[in-house]
Amino acid sequence: MEKRCKSCGSDIWKLVAKNECKRCYPITNKIKAIESWEYRKPESWLKISGFDQTVLKSLNENEFEKVKRELITQFESRIYLYKRYFTKSEDSMSLEILLNNFSQLLSNSDKDREWLFHGYADIIDKELDNKSINFICKQLLWILINRRFKLDNVRIHQAISS
Numbered sequence: 001m002e003k004r005c006k007s008c009g010s011d012i013w014k015l016v017a018k019n020e021c022k023r024c025y026p027i028t029n030k031i032k033a034i035e036s037w038e039y040r041k042p043e044s045w046l047k048i049s050g051f052d053q054t055v056l057k058s059l060n061e062n063e064f065e066k067v068k069r070e071l072i073t074q075f076e077s078r079i080y081l082y083k084r085y086f087t088k089s090e091d092s093m094s095l096e097i098l099l100n101n102f103s104q105l106l107s108n109s110d111k112d113r114e115w116l117f118h119g120y121a122d123i124i125d126k127e128l129d130n131k132s133i134n135f136i137c138k139q140l141l142w143i144l145i146n147r148r149f150k151l152d153n154v155r156i157h158q159a160i161s162s
């Protein structure tokens with residue numbers, strides 16, 4: 001029997017430790033490291049690549065916990081993306097949202113950050129069967145999965161002031 005990653009369900013990525021694949025295991029480790037950060041113990045703030053920790057020093061305890069939560073959410077959403085690719089089936093609404101996400105990713109001005117494919121789910125359902133819809137969604141997800149993961153610092157700062 002093939003072994004699947006216990007976090008994302010992948011059977012193509014090599015399992016490296018604790019039944020997790022080479023993509024999920026480092027992320028799970030980062031989540032664990034962040035969970036163990038203690039406000040009053042800066043020495044417990046193990047470094048997370050791509051995150052500027054000097055921000056933490058200026059925060060009160062409440063803000064500090066919000067940043068922790070936001071960082072964990074961002075890493076978890078990466079694992080969720082993998083899990084979605086390997087275990088879920090997609091529908092016309094997913095395709096509509098993915099097309100909108102891609103058009104926003106590719107847009108080069110703030111002005112055209114509109115939802116180009118708003119309301120497209122009905123059109124997609126008329127044009128394509130479920131199998132085709134699922135297939136196209138998987139290819140778009142695969143592009144997202146293979147983009148380099150970067151923490152969203154804008155969202156981190158929004159979390160502090162929320």
Ligand SMILES: [Zn+2]
Nearest residue numbers: 005008021024
């Ligand atoms: Zn995995």
